[in-house]
Amino acid sequence: MIKLSREVGGQRMALWDQVGYSTNPYTVNPLAPNAEGSELIVGRDKELRRLMTQLRSTDTHPTIEGDNGSGKTSLVAVAAYRAEREYIEKKEDQLLIPISDIIQMTAGVGEFERSAYFAVAKAYLRNVEKLTEWGFVTVDTSELEKWIGAPFIYGGGAGASVAGVGGSVSRTAAANTGQGFTDAGFRQLVKDCLGTTFPTREHGAFVGVIDNIELLRTSADARQALEAVRDTVLSLPGVRWVLCGAKGIVRSVVSSPRLSGRIGRPIDLKPVPDEEVPELVRRRLARYSTRPDPDAPVDPDGFAHLYKISNANLRNSFKHAQDFAVWLDEEDKLSEPPSQKRALLEEWIDVTAAEHSAAAPLQQGQWSLFDKITDAGGTMAPGDFEAFGFNTQQAMRFHLQRLEEANLIDSVIDEEDQRRKTISVTSNGWLVAYHRAKLRA
Ligand SMILES: Nc1ncnc2c1ncn2[C@@H]1O[C@H](COP(=O)(O)OP(=O)(O)O)[C@@H](O)[C@H]1O
Numbered sequence: 001m002i003k004l005s006r007e008v009g010g011q012r013m014a015l016w017d018q019v020g021y022s023t024n025p026y027t028v029n030p031l032a033p034n035a036e037g038s039e040l041i042v043g044r045d046k047e048l049r050r051l052m053t054q055l056r057s058t059d060t061h062p063t064i065e066g067d068n069g070s071g072k073t074s075l076v077a078v079a080a081y082r083a084e085r086e087y088i089e090k091k092e093d094q095l096l097i098p099i100s101d102i103i104q105m106t107a108g109v110g111e112f113e114r115s116a117y118f119a120v121a122k123a124y125l126r127n128v129e130k131l132t133e134w135g136f137v138t139v140d141t142s143e144l145e146k147w148i149g150a151p152f153i154y155g156g157g158a159g160a161s162v163a164g165v166g167g168s169v170s171r172t173a174a175a176n177t178g179q180g181f182t183d184a185g186f187r188q189l190v191k192d193c194l195g196t197t198f199p200t201r202e203h204g205a206f207v208g209v210i211d212n213i214e215l216l217r218t219s220a221d222a223r224q225a226l227e228a229v230r231d232t233v234l235s236l237p238g239v240r241w242v243l244c245g246a247k248g249i250v251r252s253v254v255s256s257p258r259l260s261g262r263i264g265r266p267i268d269l270k271p272v273p274d275e276e277v278p279e280l281v282r283r284r285l286a287r288y289s290t291r292p293d294p295d296a297p298v299d300p301d302g303f304a305h306l307y308k309i310s311n312a313n314l315r316n317s318f319k320h321a322q323d324f325a326v327w328l329d330e331e332d333k334l335s336e337p338p339s340q341k342r343a344l345l346e347e348w349i350d351v352t353a354a355e356h357s358a359a360a361p362l363q364q365g366q367w368s369l370f371d372k373i374t375d376a377g378g379t380m381a382p383g384d385f386e387a388f389g390f391n392t393q394q395a396m397r398f399h400l401q402r403l404e405e406a407n408l409i410d411s412v413i414d415e416e417d418q419r420r421k422t423i424s425v426t427s428n429g430w431l432v433a434y435h436r437a438k439l440r441a
C-alpha cells in the first residue's frame with residue numbers, strides 16, 4: 001500500500017503539502033503548451049528556434065528523433081505556444097497555435113485518423129473566437145460542435161472545452177446516426193474549416209504532435225502507417241504535425257520515397273546537458289513551492305545525480321525522484337533534515353537496485369552482456385552481436401531475452417534495419433547498473 005497522505009492535527013495532508021509544494025514537483029508529464037511550460041523549459045533555446053523556423057518557413061511536417069524522456073513532446077508544446085505568443089505580441093505575422101491533444105500511432109489507421117481529426121476539430125473550436133477576433137475568416141462551428149458532442153465518435157471529455165467556445169453543446173446520442181452524419185462528412189467539415197481559416201502556410205496553422213512513433217516497433221510498420229495517412233492526416237490544410245520518435249525510427253521513416261516532400265529531415269534532440277539540469281529542477285521547485293522554506297525531497301544536486309544514473313533520461317529521473325519521495329513518506333523520514341536527504345537518496349537507490357537485481361535470476365554470461373551494454377552507453381543494434389562477443393545474432397538473442405524478462409533491457413528486432421539501435425537499457429536497468437558499478441569498485 002502506498003500512503004500518499006497523513007493526518008496532521010486532524011487534517012489530511014498530501015505528501016507534497018507536507019514538504020511545502022502545491023503539487024508533485026517531479027511530475028513526469030510533458031511540459032504543456034502554456035505559460036507554465038514556457039517558464040519551465042530549460043536548455044532548449046537553439047532547438048526551439050530551429051523548430052519554429054521549420055514550422056514557419058517550410059512546407060514539410062517537422063520530425064524529431066531523440067531518446068525517450070529527452071524532451072521531444074515538451075519541445076513541440078513550448079515551441080507552438082511561444083510561436084502563438086510571438087504572433088500576439090506582433091513580433092511575427094504568421095500565426096501558429098498548439099493543438100493540446102497529443103496523438104499516437106499505436107491504434108489502427110482508422111482509429112489514428114479519427115483521433116487526429118478530433119484533436120484538430122477540438123483545437124479549432126477552442127480557438128475559433130480568438131481567430132475571428134484576430135481577423136481570420138472562420139466557419140460557423142455549430143456543425144462541428146455537434147460532431148464533437150456526439151458520443152459515438154467521441155468518448156467524452158469534450159464538454160468543458162466546447163462549452164468554453166460559446167455555450168453548452170447538446171450531446172444527443174443520435175447525433176451521428178439519425179441525421180446522416182458520416183465519418184467522411186466529419187472529415188470534410190474539419191478540412192473546410194481549416195482551409196477557410198488557413199488558406200496558405202503564410203496565414204498560419206495549428207501545430208500538433210504525432211508522438212512515440214517507435215511504439216510501432218519496426219520501420220516498415222511505421223513507414224506503412226504514415227504512408228497510409230499521407231493523403232488524409234498529413235495533407236490537412238492548416239495543420240503542421242511534428243512527428244516524434246526514438247530508437248532511430250524517425251530516421252528510418254524519413255527515407256521513404258512516398259513520404260519525401262511531406263516530412264522533414266529529423267531534428268536530432270540530444271539530452272539536456274548535465275550542467276543545465278540543476279536549474280531545470282530549481283525552476284520547478286520554485287514554481288510549486290508554497291512557503292519560504294520548502295523542503296524538497298530531492299534538491300537540484302540530488303536530481304543531477306539521478307540524471308547521471310539514469311543516463312540522461314529526464315522522465316526516468318523525475319520518476320525516481322517521485323518514487324523516492326513516496327518512500328521517504330512510507331519510512332516516516334520526510335521531515336529528516338535536508339543534510340540527511342542525500343544519504344537517504346543513496347540508500348533508496350541501493351535498496352531499489354538490489355530489489356531489481358534479486359528479481360532477475362540471471363547467469364553470469366547474461367550479467368556480463370548487461371555490463372557490456374551499459375558500458376557501451378546503454379544502446380545497441382541487433383547487428384552488433386560480434387562486438388558483444390557472440391558469433392551469431394541468434395546466440396546473443398537468448399541472453400537478450402533473459403535480460404528483457406528481467407526488465408533490464410528493452411529489445412526489438414527490426415528485420416529491415418538491423419543497424420537500428422533498438423536494444424536499450426531500461427530505467428530499472430540503469431539503477432541496477434549503477435549499483436553493480438558500486439559493488440565492482
Ligand atoms: N527542456 C526541458 N526543461 C525542463 N523540463 C523538461 C525539458 N524537457 C523535458 N522536460 C521534462 O522531462 C520529462 C520528459 O519530457 P518529454 O517531453 O515527455 O520527453 P519525450 O517526449 O522525449 O519522451 C517531462 O517531465 C518534461 O516535463
Ligand SMILES: [Mg+2]
Binds near residue numbers: 211
Ligand atoms: Mg513524448
